Amino acid sequence: MAGKTALIAGATGLIGKELLRILLDAKEYEKVTAIVRRSVEIEHPKLDERIVDFSQLKQSKKIFAADDVFCCLGTTIKKAKTKEAMWKIDVEYPVEIARLASSQGAEKFLLVSSMNADPDSSIFYPKMKGKLEEEIKQIPFEMTAIFRPSLLLGDRDEFRLGEKTAAAVVTKIPFLFKGPLKKFKAIEGKTVAKAMYKIAQTNNSGLTIYPSEQIHEIGR
Template sequence: MKLLLLGATGLVGRKTLELALSSDIISNVIAPTRKPLPTSEKLVNLVGADIQALVPALMSHKPDAVICALGTTRKAAGSKEAFRHVDYDLPLALGRAAYAAGVQTYAIVTAKGASSGSRSFYYRTKGEVEKAVREIGFRSLTICRPSLIDGSRNEVRGAEHAALMLLRFLAPVLPEQFRVNPAEAIAAALLDAVVVANTGCRLINSQEMN
């Protein structure tokens, strides 16, 4: 299986890349990034500042499935528009391009609380991208909705870090749905979803990724 991985440099994306490269089922991982990744025999790393400009080259490798682990925060992106570009425009544009190229399997990470009717810009955007991706028509679609994601990031997110510390401390007494989700568990769920590729749309909630 050839896997197109979007967001390979992020927390979940890095873990997904590690699992995919070590999997006997995955023959190649096609990963577009802004900066080069460490080389690997199974890795096809296309580098460019504009991922959308890489679409023709990405599709020329004929991926069998797509995992979208793209995601940022408004603070890190710098504006609402920049955040929406990463969390809505890119997943949708790459999803449509993949579907047009014959790909029928797609998995995406959004967030617990995602809703197109949310008052929160963050959760509303996540809900809107879920809705838009559903409408593309993939035979097999998986949507992962993690809570706070636990792992070592390349960027510092102060408020998120403080919340993670508190939730880790309270983990033994918290119900499963309120616990943090390890990046490794989310990555494993994503990879398993595209390998199995069950027909229809499946939601994987946070309590399934602990």
């Protein structure tokens, strides 16, 4: 499996920045392409950083020729300002990346979604993630892996008050997240990144959805 190529979208986010480090250190990959809106500010002989306009991805379709594609894109309504802008980042861009990667021969597509993803939800965020998953499932890859983490822990470049508050609460009462509540246990971004890397090295095929409790086990 040595000599593979990887492509990562969302390499400046909580999960993406951890995953990028793992991929660059991994012996399985000889080249890692990071498509970003701003520089990851990392120098590494295996890194091919491409600063792109995500609304014009088709103009750079050749850069999507990779064996394994990792998509960690996502934003907040506070940062995006509108639901329409958020939908573009969380749904339209990942779907376009997947389509372009598939057209360029990518074999594996690994996507970060959300634990409550549901296309029929009346709530915007889970509905959005559910619609994203529906679109991704229609794109042909040898392997499609969808990761549904619960509340994410870790150091972000941006401050998210609601997330910080929730994280402060759940880390003080970890004993509650056992049995049926185990799936709600908060998870470190680096744990999700490790799980994505590990799954990419398997011979799995078809579609697999990984709930948060399974991500914990794989990423340990």
